[in-house]
Amino acid sequence: MSRIRSGVNRVTLLCAAVVLLVSGAALASAVAPVRERLPAALPRLGADRVWLGREMLGRWRDHGWWPPVVIAALALLAVLFLCWAAAQIRTGRLRELPLGQPGITLSATALASAMAERARAVDGVARAHVRLLGRPRRLRARITLVLEPDGSPEAVLRELARDTIAEARAATAPRVLEADVRFTTRRHRVRRTH
The missing domain is CATH 3.30.70.1350 (Cation efflux protein, cytoplasmic domain)
Structure with a gap:
């Protein structure tokens, strides 16, 4: 495996790990048992937080552009992931x-x-x-x-x-x-x- 490919793999895995760790920690901070054990200085989400209220849902429904954009972005991410996975699976056989x-x-x-x-x-x-x-x-x-x-x-x-x-x-x-x-x-x- 080349150094560039190895470096890209490590950076991709590091970014994915950071995103998953931060989002998991943020979600866990909203749960009462975890919330009570966290130091007071750490930020945390409110236990009664509503992620998508009626007002916000109504505002999003008024805009018809966002569902195609979200679907296109997810499709692009899926294609990029498949290309990356295909590059990992490629045997590198020499001709x-x-x-x-x-x-x-x-x-x-x-x-x-x-x-x-x-x-x-x-x-x-x-x-x-x-x-x-x-x-x-x-x-x-x-x-x-x-x-x-x-x-x-x-x-x-x-x-x-x-x-x-x-x-x-x-x-x-x-x-x-x-x-x-x-x-x-x-x-x-x-x-x-x-």
Whole structure:
């Protein structure tokens, strides 16, 4: 995740938290048990406060412009939220890497396939899957390995870092390549005799 995207996420969550905290505290101050425990210096809402009286409701009914404006604002907020959520869900999958000369690129799928093939050649690995994520300048390889039942994760990780990941870093230099390795094991099938 880029720094800008991470910063926007943090600011959005901080603003939402502040709004919810302030509105929740204001509403809670109108309840008698909370109101009695608050220090005298803190502002609070009146317990008998009427949020929408008959006079105010009558004034709002006289103006026909506000329902479409409220609906449009809520629709806009919903669309912005959906766009933000879609940006969070987006996988960030990399398609191709530009190489030194203009017009020459390396397919990220080909690099991921080569890394998976090299990872499958490591002793103790039954299956390997590699996905390249991130941006062209900062790559992240998500490597999922299925180990044989007798495979040692420590030995596999050592050989993977020495060969497969080191070769991929050399191929993508001067870019930064981070590797995220996940292990699972293949279980023995239980044989039943009748």
